Amino acid sequence: MSNPPEPDAADRRAFRARVRAWFVANAPRKGTPGDFSAVHVVSADTAEDYHAQETHARTVTGAWQRRLFDAGFAGRSWPRDCGGQDAPAWQDDAVAEEQAAWGVSTKMFAVALEMVPAVLFGHGTHHQRVTYLPPILRGEHVWCQLLSEPGAGSDLAGAQTKATPTDGGWSVTGQKVWTSNAGCARYALLIARTGGKDTRHAGLSCFVLDMAHPGVDVRPLRQMSGAYHFNEVFLDDVFVPEAGLIGGLGEGWAVLKTMLASERAAIGGGTSARSATQLAGLVHRLGAADDPAAQDLLGAAVIRERVLDLLRSRVAAGHDVAAAGPVTKLLYSEHARLTADAAMTLLGTAATVTDDPLAAPWIERLLFAPGLRLGGGTDEIQRNVIAERGLGLPRR
Ligand SMILES: Cc1cc2nc3c(=O)[nH]c(=O)nc-3n(C[C@H](O)[C@H](O)[C@H](O)COP(=O)(O)OP(=O)(O)OC[C@H]3O[C@@H](n4cnc5c(N)ncnc54)[C@H](O)[C@@H]3O)c2cc1C
Structure with missing residues (x-):
């Protein structure tokens, strides 16, 4: 090509x-x-x-x-x-x-x-x-994504939320979890089972679900940083019209692959990937620009970000980069964690004071970094995809 x-x-x-x-x-x-x-x-x-x-x-x-x-x-x-x-x-x-x-x-x-x-x-x-x-x-x-369930996170083919045919569309019943922004989303991309219980990939379909419809119950969850970020979403006989089916019936897995590939590329290349620039700001605010240790930390962050940028430009220019989404997502989750660690080192004892205006955003980033290794598919799952689809290694 x-x-x-x-x-x-x-x-x-x-x-x-x-x-x-x-x-x-x-x-x-x-x-x-x-x-x-x-x-x-x-x-x-x-x-x-x-x-x-x-x-x-x-x-x-x-x-x-x-x-x-x-x-x-x-x-x-x-x-x-x-x-x-x-x-x-x-x-x-x-x-x-x-x-x-x-x-x-x-x-x-x-x-x-x-x-x-x-x-x-x-x-x-x-x-x-x-x-x-x-x-x-x-x-x-x-919009939000109604994908993960209590028994189906990495293994989304096991999703059990059910869409049953009804007059003019489907009735959806089930439970989703870890849904970001569900409380203020107008619509959701929903994965639900339209085949039998054990149909796995072939029994899934993708829908647009109107979050304002009766039967949608959003319950916020609190995470370790103290912040609410996620929700559980309970769906009880929620109506989805025929026009809400995306792709064909039973083609949800193909739609999901597109969705996850774009999510991984977005997480790896999104605006949040610019943390080296913000680390540079911190170094200057701390008056540490001439400190060799600070320069090392900053230099490493800038190099990681440059690698991400180069990868993204290759993808944006239409080059065929194998497993680009998982590679950028993996690089980014590591970049976010290492850059937050670097900020903690630079801040020293100030990093323990949560209302210090310089420290607060970095403390939040540090606590959020483990989540980045999970959201959009865990690091282990990205490595599996890189091995199988990027390097052509046999499936285990
Ligand atoms: C910040 C954030 C935002 C999120 N937003 C959303 C959202 O908006 N909508 C939504 O639906 N979900 C969302 N999620 C959920 C996320 O997609 C899941 O947490 C993730 O897919 C992992 O699923 P799980 O938590 O059920 O863990 P599990 O799948 O139970 O995995 C547990 C552990 O086992 C490992 N593991 C599992 N299978 C394999 C395998 N085959 N090979 C190797 N290791 C394996 C995993 O890597 C992990 O370490 C979000 C999560 C986070 C952290």
Whole structure:
């Protein structure tokens, strides 16, 4: 397969300059009073406070997504009838990279902006694309993923949530767990069993589930950092119309593979992968720029990030990179952990003071780092996929 032509370097530079000029005029700088880059990091002692903070985060980041859309910088590579501009994919990448340097966030829309388009462009109908994608670009609808279950995490083929045919669609009953942003999501990508109990992969189908429908019960879960991030979602006879089926009946596994590949690539390449830049900020704030030990820690972080960037550019330029999603996700989860560790070393005793403004974001990152090794498929599962699909090793 021949690779697509590289974009002209002058085009790339001109586009970058235009995007950067817009950010300079419109976005708050990191660390200044208007900075809302951490607004999605909800840390609440009660479920009510969690809901209030999440609603606030959705409002703030949704308004920012709307500004990006109005400026013509949202979903540039998406087709026009889906709200985009038919521009080349590298432009989306350039906007994301510029955005990561500013005090802004669209993280509440991660599933909506990264996973939903991959799924709908790969498997959805034209009607589904033109219905669901434009409101996402305008920052109107947060989405979540209803995949994991108490007995089916890594082994999603064992999912037991059941979709039974009913008048005009399906009735869905079951329990999901570890669902990020379920409390403020308008829609979910749902994996449910439409075949018999033991049909495994062949018995799964994928649906769009309207989270506002009767029978959806979202219950927040508290994690070790003290923050609520996840939810359990109980589904009791929830109606999904016929038009909500994505791909064919029993084709859920193929849809899921697309969804997980885009999630892994998004986690590995998302704006959160820019932690070396933030570590550099910490080094300067601590006045440690001339300290050789700090330079070593920072240098290692910059190299890890550069490797991630190079991998992402190869993928964005259309090069065929085997198991790219699992490789970037694995590199990123390691990068996040090592960079948080480096920050703890630099902060020293300040790292034990949770309300120290310099330390607080890094403590949160440190406590969240183990979660990154699990979300979107665990490190062990990424290694299995790299071995089997990337290196062609035999399945164990
Ligand atoms: C930050 C975060 C966000 C998340 N968001 C969502 C979400 O929005 N929606 C959603 O549906 N889920 C979400 N999850 C859940 C996540 O997808 C699961 O936790 C993950 O897939 C692992 O499943 P499990 O927790 O059931 O662990 P298990 O599958 O029970 O795994 C337990 C351990 O066994 C290992 N293991 C299992 N199978 C194998 C194997 N074949 N080979 C080698 N080792 C193996 C695993 O690596 C792990 O260490 C999220 C999780 C996190 C941490």
